[in-house]
Amino acid sequence: MNLANGTVIEEFVLLGFGVDQQKRFLLLIFFTILYVLTLAENILIITLVLLDGRLARLPMYILLGNFSWLEMCYVTATVPRMLFDLSSHHGIISFHACFLQFYVFFSLGSTECFFLTTMALDRYLAICHPLHYPQIMSPNACYALVATCWVLGFLWYLLPVFQIFELSFCGPNIIDHFLCDPGPILSLACPPLGNAPRVCQIFMNVLVLGNVFFVVLSYSVVILTLMKPSYQGSRKKAFSTISFHLVVVTLFYGSVGGMYVTPDGESQLEVTKAVTVFYTAITPFLNPLIYCLRNDQVKEAIGRQLRKRVIILRRKVRG
DSSP states (O other): OOTTTOOBEEEEEEEEOOOOHHHHHHHHHHHHHHHHHHHHHHHHHHHHHHHHHHHTOOHHHHHHHHHHHHHHHHHHTTTTHHHHHHHHSEEEEEOOOHHHHHHHHHHHHHHHHHHHHHHHHHHHHOOOOOOTTHHHHHHHHHHHHHHHHHHHHHHHTTHHHHHHHHHHHHHEESSSSSOOHHHHHTTTSOOOTTEEEEEEHHHHHHHHHHHHHHHHHHHHHHHHHTTTTTTOSSSHHHHHHHHHHHHHHHHHHHHHIIIIISTTTTTSSHHHHHHHHHIIHHHHHHIIIIIIIHHHHHHHHHHHHHHHHHHHHHHHHOO
């Protein structure tokens, strides 16, 4: 990328958390354990959905299995790089690698927005239209929705990333963050910035507010349906399911909205880093616990798979 004075910038420097060596080591241990546990939780859910015939036929678990894969990709887009910088102390990232991380991270975040909306739609159809639910949310329809979420997610932020990529950078090349975020990157660009900041803000606002509106509307209708005296299903089970969903939605959109929807989300660097850590590392760790591992159907599936493995092991021992 050409600088205003004719030189070329080939790399950025990520300052990270700005703590001493002892705290860096503690952060390295903490985030390594968190990353490994996050991968383990999501791999467990994917494995259960693939191996357990009962879960594999249920639309909600088809979506949850794919959501777990998304969470693994999402946390891997940022945490390994953060761990590398914590252990190496230099934080140097090439210009193109920085923008690749920026694009992949925001594309996966956009995909998660669409996934949360799709899961809200699934609960709406299951509770409000139970007779038509099996036909509408067939396995083929679920996989079509999953593919749509991925395609929309990776197309959504192409224009903002391209516009920022085309800017000139005046220096310095130091990003006071642990990842390549649009706010710190834009602060290094030479004026005039053109429409890039406005386009980024518009795309983020439409993405977050549009999906939040649909999710809130869906769950509002679901709650009203559950409160009707004529509802014939299990209210306790339905409320339990949607309450877990709402916790995940609140954790994700609460942090993302505070960071990117408000124009001055980058004003306090330490707060910004803390919030970013929350939705890049903490939330992907909590989501499997909230969504699945406290779910009775998942617990039953784990029990069935363990019993199968015990039976197979006994047969091998006897043989």
